[in-house]
Amino acid sequence: MQIDLRTVSITPLRQTFGHLARRMGADKPASRYMEATMDLQPVENFHYRPTWEPQYDIFDATRTKIVMKDWYALKDPRQYYYGTWTLARGRMQETAEGDFDLVDELGLAAAYPDAGKDHALSVFLPLRHVAWASNLNNGYVSAYGYGIAITQAACYASMDQLGVAQYVTRLGMAFNDLDALASAKNAWLNGQEWQALRHWVEDLMVEKDWFALMVAQDFVLDGLLYPLIYDRFNDKLNDTYGPVFSMLTRFQREWFGETAKWMDSILKVAAAESPENKAVLAGWINTFRERAVNALIPIAEIAFGDTAGSELDDAVQQLHARAAKAGIAL
Amino acid sequence: MDMKVAKKLGLKERYTLMTRDLAWDTTYQPMDKVFPQVTFEGIKIHDWDKWEDPFRLTMDAYWKYQAEKERKLYAILDAFNQNNGHLSVTDARYMNVLKLFLGSTPPLELMAARGFSMVGRQMVGAGPRVACQMQAVDEYRHFQTQIHSISNYNKFYNGMDEFAHQQSRMWYLSDGKSFFDDAITAGPFEFMVAIGFAFEYVLTNILFVPFISGAAYNGDMAAMTVGFSAQSDEARHMTLGLECIKFMLEQDPDNLPIVQRWIDKWTWRGTRKLASVGMMMDYMLPKRIMSFKEAWEIYFEQNGAALFTDLARYGITVPKCFSQTIEEKEHVTHQSWIGFYMKPDATPFHTWIPGKEELDWLSEKYPNTFDKYYRPVYEFLDQQEKTGNRFNNKTQPMNCQVCVSTIKFNEPGDPMSTCFRETRYKGEKFHFCSDHCKDIFEHEPEKYVQTYISSHQGLQGNCAPEGVDVNAPDFNPGDHIADYWKLDKRATGDFNGSEDQKNFAAWRDQATKN
Numbered sequence: 043m044q045i046d047l048r049t050v051s052i053t054p055l056r057q058t059f060g061h062l063a064r065r066m067g068a069d070k071p072a073s074r075y076m077e078a079t080m081d082l083q084p085v086e087n088f089h090y091r092p093t094w095e096p097q098y099d100i101f102d103a104t105r106t107k108i109v110m111k112d113w114y115a116l117k118d119p120r121q122y123y124y125g126t127w128t129l130a131r132g133r134m135q136e137t138a139e140g141d142f143d144l145v146d147e148l149g150l151a152a153a154y155p156d157a158g159k160d161h162a163l164s165v166f167l168p169l170r171h172v173a174w175a176s177n178l179n180n181g182y183v184s185a186y187g188y189g190i191a192i193t194q195a196a197c198y199a200s201m202d203q204l205g206v207a208q209y210v211t212r213l214g215m216a217f218n219d220l221d222a223l224a225s226a227k228n229a230w231l232n233g234q235e236w237q238a239l240r241h242w243v244e245d246l247m248v249e250k251d252w253f254a255l256m257v258a259q260d261f262v263l264d265g266l267l268y269p270l271i272y273d274r275f276n277d278k279l280n281d282t283y284g285p286v287f288s289m290l291t292r293f294q295r296e297w298f299g300e301t302a303k304w305m306d307s308i309l310k311v312a313a314a315e316s317p318e319n320k321a322v323l324a325g326w327i328n329t330f331r332e333r334a335v336n337a338l339i340p341i342a343e344i345a346f347g348d349t350a351g352s353e354l355d356d357a358v359q360q361l362h363a364r365a366a367k368a369g370i371a372l
Numbered sequence: 373m374d375m376k377v378a379k380k381l382g383l384k385e386r387y388t389l390m391t392r393d394l395a396w397d398t399t400y401q402p403m404d405k406v407f408p409q410v411t412f413e414g415i416k417i418h419d420w421d422k423w424e425d426p427f428r429l430t431m432d433a434y435w436k437y438q439a440e441k442e443r444k445l446y447a448i449l450d451a452f453n454q455n456n457g458h459l460s461v462t463d464a465r466y467m468n469v470l471k472l473f474l475g476s477t478p479p480l481e482l483m484a485a486r487g488f489s490m491v492g493r494q495m496v497g498a499g500p501r502v503a504c505q506m507q508a509v510d511e512y513r514h515f516q517t518q519i520h521s522i523s524n525y526n527k528f529y530n531g532m533d534e535f536a537h538q539q540s541r542m543w544y545l546s547d548g549k550s551f552f553d554d555a556i557t558a559g560p561f562e563f564m565v566a567i568g569f570a571f572e573y574v575l576t577n578i579l580f581v582p583f584i585s586g587a588a589y590n591g592d593m594a595a596m597t598v599g600f601s602a603q604s605d606e607a608r609h610m611t612l613g614l615e616c617i618k619f620m621l622e623q624d625p626d627n628l629p630i631v632q633r634w635i636d637k638w639t640w641r642g643t644r645k646l647a648s649v650g651m652m653m654d655y656m657l658p659k660r661i662m663s664f665k666e667a668w669e670i671y672f673e674q675n676g677a678a679l680f681t682d683l684a685r686y687g688i689t690v691p692k693c694f695s696q697t698i699e700e701k702e703h704v705t706h707q708s709w710i711g712f713y714m715k716p717d718a719t720p721f722h723t724w725i726p727g728k729e730e731l732d733w734l735s736e737k738y739p740n741t742f743d744k745y746y747r748p749v750y751e752f753l754d755q756q757e758k759t760g761n762r763f764n765n766k767t768q769p770m771n772c773q774v775c776v777s778t779i780k781f782n783e784p785g786d787p788m789s790t791c792f793r794e795t796r797y798k799g800e801k802f803h804f805c806s807d808h809c810k811d812i813f814e815h816e817p818e819k820y821v822q823t824y825i826s827s828h829q830g831l832q833g834n835c836a837p838e839g840v841d842v843n844a845p846d847f848n849p850g851d852h853i854a855d856y857w858k859l860d861k862r863a864t865g866d867f868n869g870s871e872d873q874k875n876f877a878a879w880r881d882q883a884t885k886n
């Protein structure tokens with residue numbers, strides 16, 4: 043049955059769902075982000091306790107030291123629900139695809155000076171394993187976090203990190219060098235320079251407080267690693283050899299610039315909630331930064347040689363500035 | 373010259389480099405501390421590398437395909453909403469399908485998202501972990517697109533606006549909630565059998581095909597598009613569930629009895645859950661696609677039998693409940709709809725007595741049972757309604773301690789009597805709807821004594837809205853339950869005479885006449 047409808051204007055009975063109207067304080071249209079996010083996770087009347095951790099409810103706010111009156115205050119400033127997230131990533135992958143194609147067509151990888159190539163690959167390629175760890179750790183946040191606002195953003199971040207790990211792998215493949223991928227993995231597993239970092243990310247895999255894990259992995263470690271490697275090291279390679287690596291890691295740079303906004307906003311809201319939260323966050327950032335800096339020193343040395351110390355200092359300053367902007371004094 | 377090496381990689385090697393090769397066995401932290409959940413269920417895995425990736429999708433390809441799908445989907449939704457698409461559905465009774473769907477399905481998709489995130493964190497092998505993570509993020513897509521597609525209907529019709537509040541509180545949504553709560557609180561392998569296999573593989577078609585084709589038949593482009601768009605995700609989910617079963621069975625013969633027990637349990641739990649889908653097909657769609665019985669025969673009896681034949685080489689047998697479900701397919705939908713009709717003050721959707729032609733259709737589709745058992749009931753109820761005695765059952769139902777459904781299904785082999793089982797555990801009595809639910813309880817009593825039964829909770833004063841003193845001498849739980857549910861009176865009771873019915877008629881008039 044096909045019905046021809048004239049365009050008529052009908053007054054709706056209501057503008058939005060009850061839970062959203064109560065949240066907004068008025069019955070008015072809600073964004074698709076709000077509809078996809080707010081108040082959706084069950085909070086009570088669970089049937090059973092997890093057999094794997096009976097001390098907790100299925101979703102349990104006490105899985106972290108951070109306390110929030112309203113967990114949906116941890117909104118995503120990017121307003122990512124699945125649709126907007128995939129569309130954004132879809133565009134980024136299109137750009138990345140173009141970059142990889144161009145490098146291939148113009149033979150830019152083959153033309154890259156050997157010394158530069160070896161140096162660059164020795165720094166970039168082991169990072170695929172760091173991204174893999176971040177995929178797992180963000181997966182923990184999406185699994186055991188509280189409220190859909192944070193768990194969906196962590197779920198997207200986890201998939202993003204899988205994407206990063208795969209783009210780094212493709213970087214190795216773009217240089218047609220499977221041996222380099224294998225020796226990078228060997229460096230990751232056995233090379234002296236990489237052990238402190240591997241030790242740190244493995245320790246994070248057993249961190250039980252999901253908020254702490256998010257701060258350690260997304261704010262501190264990525265907050266140091268991405269500026270250090272994907273910005274500064276790329277700058278150095280660009281100056282010395284040419285911009286090929288910069289092109290092939292564009293996804294990571296763009297991703298970090300965007301995701302850092304999300305992290306900053308989460309920390310700002312959580313810190314503003316209470317002096318207790320603020321103190322917990324400051325404590326975490328201080329401890330985690332120390333571990334992360336120690337883990338990154340040998341890598342900065344491979345990347346920058348003599349100037350490693352000052353490059354890393356700059357990255358730490360940048361991180362401190364972000365914390366300060368989020369209202370957390372260290 | 374090794375310059376072409378990487379380009380020569382086959383799809384499989386390439387995917388291995390993109391996933392498994394990223395992983396390593398941790399040494400600074402023991403693996404069993406990093407992945408603490410994979411042994412306690414008794415499943416033995418000797419070699420995670422034997423996992424066969426059921427699909428090979430890297431993130432770049434994933435983003436590309438999914439972005440394309442989302443672009444199309446939201447364009448159609450926007451156009452549908454702008455053009456008052458809701459007025460093109462067959463008749464306003466159809467809205468009640470959406471109410472039932474919104475209350476029961478997006479909340480479960482959400483649980484699937486969280487559950488797959490958990491399993492996607494816990495599986496040791498990189499292959500299954502990534503596949504589960506991808507399913508987790510897909511499930512976010514599902515509950516969000518479902519909510520987005522129904523959001524516009526909510527502006528015009530009653531009974532959809534409190535789904536988020538009702539999902540954990542409303543009695544009739546408790547069966548779905550208990551199903552997912554049960555799965556998510558089990559270990560990762562049982563979750564995979566429960567959701568990945570029983571739900572996604574054995575039962576998904578009968579869950580979604582009727583909704584999607586029902587939407588299409590009844591002029592709901594919005595729900596139809598969402599459903600079709602989810603189908604390609606579901607194809608991946610199905611292969612994951614099946615691969616997981618095969619993987620467990622191939623890893624160790626000791627896994628067989630455990631997996632078999634899970635298949636028995638979850639096929640039964642899923643079957644119980646489907647009674648309401650069947651009711652939607654047989655009673656709620658103004659224009660019907662096929663009867664629940666026919667759907668059950670195609671999707672469960674035929675496809676299911678083929679599947680279990682395929683799994684027989686691993687020693688898997690057809691689920692224990694198979695024959696009972698075949699017998700029940702001629703009864704459950706009628707018993708469910710009558711049950712809902714009899715509780716007009718307790719659901720945010722309307723009920724009605726089928727019209728003459730609809731009764732004839734049911735007689736034709738259910739030649740063995742309808743005229744004999746159910747048609748007379750409807751004729752009686754109709755007569756009562758017409759003489760001003762509309763049936764209204766205000767007694768508290770008895771619920772099954774496992775599946776939580778109201779105990780209302782018939783005794784196997786005897787359609788005239790209600791099946792009722794009970795058992796004692798630690799001095800307390802527990803009730804069940806069937807032998808299968810009783811078995812499930814007896815295998816894990818410590819788990820199932822915890823079941824949240826809303827009728828008990830109500831009587832204990834645990835279902836009062838904020839601000840009500842449950843200790844006051846004149847407190848009567850029944851007085852507050854509708855407020856606790858945030859149940860809109862306009863959304864309850866008979867469709868005939870409802871605001872939905874009047875509004876739809878007036879609006880459609882406005883939109884079709886000059």
Ligand SMILES: [Fe+2]
Pocket residue numbers: 481484510511514
């Ligand atoms: Fe789904």
Ligand SMILES: [Fe+2]
Pocket residue numbers: 572605606609
């Ligand atoms: Fe699915």
Ligand SMILES: [Zn+2]
Pocket residue numbers: 644772773774775776777804805806809
């Ligand atoms: Zn039962």
